Amino acid sequence: MLINDIDPKDFLEFVPEEGIIKLKDQRMLLFDAVALGLLRKELIDTFGHFAARSILTRFGYAHGWRTAELLRSEYPAIFSQDEGGSYLHMLFGLTRTCEFNHSDNLASGFSMQVCWDNSYEAEQHHLLFGVAEEPICWTLTGFASGYESCKQEREVYFIEDKCRGAGDPFCRIVGKFREDWGDELEAHQPFYSMESADTLLKGLTQKLKRTELDLKRQQEQLSLYNANLHNISGLVTRSNEMKRIVELARRIAKVDSSVVVSGESGVGKERVSRFIHDHSSRASGPFVAVNCGALTETLLESELFGHKKGAFTGADRDHIGLFEQANEGTLFLDEIGDISAAMQVKLLRALQEKEIRRVGDSQDRKVNVRIIAATHRNLSEEVKANRFRADLYYRLCVIELTIPPLRDRAEDILFIAKVILEQVNKDMNRNVTGFSPKASELLLSYGWPGNVRELQNVVERSVALCMGQEIAVDDFPETMVQNPVLVSQLSTPTLSLEEMEMEYILSVLKSCGGSKTLAMEKLKIGKTTLYRKLNDYRKLSEGLATA
Numbered sequence: 001m002l003i004n005d006i007d008p009k010d011f012l013e014f015v016p017e018e019g020i021i022k023l024k025d026q027r028m029l030l031f032d033a034v035a036l037g038l039l040r041k042e043l044i045d046t047f048g049h050f051a052a053r054s055i056l057t058r059f060g061y062a063h064g065w066r067t068a069e070l071l072r073s074e075y076p077a078i079f080s081q082d083e084g085g086s087y088l089h090m091l092f093g094l095t096r097t098c099e100f101n102h103s104d105n106l107a108s109g110f111s112m113q114v115c116w117d118n119s120y121e122a123e124q125h126h127l128l129f130g131v132a133e134e135p136i137c138w139t140l141t142g143f144a145s146g147y148e149s150c151k152q153e154r155e156v157y158f159i160e161d162k163c164r165g166a167g168d169p170f171c172r173i174v175g176k177f178r179e180d181w182g183d184e185l186e187a188h189q190p191f192y193s194m195e196s197a198d199t200l201l202k203g204l205t206q207k208l209k210r211t212e213l214d215l216k217r218q219q220e221q222l223s224l225y226n227a228n229l230h231n232i233s234g235l236v237t238r239s240n241e242m243k244r245i246v247e248l249a250r251r252i253a254k255v256d257s258s259v260v261v262s263g264e265s266g267v268g269k270e271r272v273s274r275f276i277h278d279h280s281s282r283a284s285g286p287f288v289a290v291n292c293g294a295l296t297e298t299l300l301e302s303e304l305f306g307h308k309k310g311a312f313t314g315a316d317r318d319h320i321g322l323f324e325q326a327n328e329g330t331l332f333l334d335e336i337g338d339i340s341a342a343m344q345v346k347l348l349r350a351l352q353e354k355e356i357r358r359v360g361d362s363q364d365r366k367v368n369v370r371i372i373a374a375t376h377r378n379l380s381e382e383v384k385a386n387r388f389r390a391d392l393y394y395r396l397c398v399i400e401l402t403i404p405p406l407r408d409r410a411e412d413i414l415f416i417a418k419v420i421l422e423q424v425n426k427d428m429n430r431n432v433t434g435f436s437p438k439a440s441e442l443l444l445s446y447g448w449p450g451n452v453r454e455l456q457n458v459v460e461r462s463v464a465l466c467m468g469q470e471i472a473v474d475d476f477p478e479t480m481v482q483n484p485v486l487v488s489q490l491s492t493p494t495l496s497l498e499e500m501e502m503e504y505i506l507s508v509l510k511s512c513g514g515s516k517t518l519a520m521e522k523l524k525i526g527k528t529t530l531y532r533k534l535n536d537y538r539k540l541s542e543g544l545a546t547a
């Protein structure tokens, strides 16, 4: 059967009593050409030329593709003929094909040239906008590309090079395989793949974030070279221990493995984890943190994996869990050592399968998330005591980072305190210049069980209470002064002899109410020795004043 022998009435079935027109099983619609022209105008006026062209091109592409699929299954005889698509164009009243050329041989490759003399699009565009500057049969060209791509089972693109809408006597499209087009296609292809406004915006935001991060890194590098400052992405440090951790974190950021960050509460585990995220290839993705220890098992499950509407009483809408929210980014699981045995199994499954299932759902969803877990516990001890699953431990603990407590980083104490002070000064609009020598001594001798978080609170409170230029011991919380948890009470036996001596001297001085004469007597050392040793401490605070 040849195309020309076909009676169009055999194709379309009008069923007005049901309110439908059918082409086999596909529902078709009859549209007024002017209404479609007005839709085009709305699209151009609302979204601009580029977006409108993309929408109409892809609309045409989908129409062409579906038409080809229908022909393939229902009318294979027509489908096999070159002019099948053109015939459908005419049948649908979209345009009339006045010339058709097709070559499909090895020498010239696949190429198709079709001319139209009655394009509804050219007519409408002309009516609503006047003569266009370039070809504008976007839907029809998209249709041809979709139809031929489906038929050839390869990407075929048509480009319109003459158009009645642009003042030419007829419209002409030329079609080739993508790889045969060369550079010419570059200007046209984006209209076939333009992302939705949402995706476009998301992409732009990510690019912007990446640029910001690059800039931040460059600034960090510059500040390290220029001023020897030790504030990297908000991680203030001067001690060698922490500088080593930061270097390690930088290297960890380059790989995508799971990490366990351990250390006492308030020591900076989350801060370091964020640093890893910010310096990783996921930096432009989200960093999502959750404190696993603060939630009940049921709540944690629904927080992590999400839930379906109606999954339990009170679940009145679908809830996207943190795994999904952290997609393409990092999920920070704080206090991982506190999760229940049942939760450990569920988490292990999510990590192994890289997919999650919302509570009450039957569908698994793929997630691409890097896990950084933190704990104040010794996880390997927890494994030995059978409180933490060994398989989950090994899955999480590909890399382990242990952050030392603040009392073991004496060099950091005054330095961080000074940086916090500057910040608090700004926040409270104050101009407190520093810490008195006695206050500095106490900051150094205190054991900081709450680590940096406690130091932050103490400095903030002291600035609020401080009456003079400098923070004095009296500005510190009473418990810290009356009942100090001394470094010597908290330190591990791995302290060096020098550090032990330093702590001892400071604690004796403290017990003598700051009197150096009494301390000299108690310590049985001379004035020069005591002053020299205390000087070693002071160097830090003096260094801070010039930092």
Ligand SMILES: Nc1ncnc2c1ncn2[C@@H]1O[C@H](COP(=O)(O)OP(=O)(O)OP(=O)(O)O)[C@@H](O)[C@H]1O
Residues within 6 Å of the ligand: 234, 235, 236, 237, 263, 264, 265, 266, 267, 268, 269, 270, 271, 272, 334, 374, 376, 416, 452, 453, 456
């Ligand atoms: N090196 C540092 N420089 C600047 N601020 C820091 C540093 N370390 C920690 N902080 C600050 O101290 C506070 C506590 O840090 P963080 O929350 O990272 O500790 P954590 O170990 O995760 O605590 P927790 O175990 O209680 O969750 C935060 O406000 C953080 O910004």
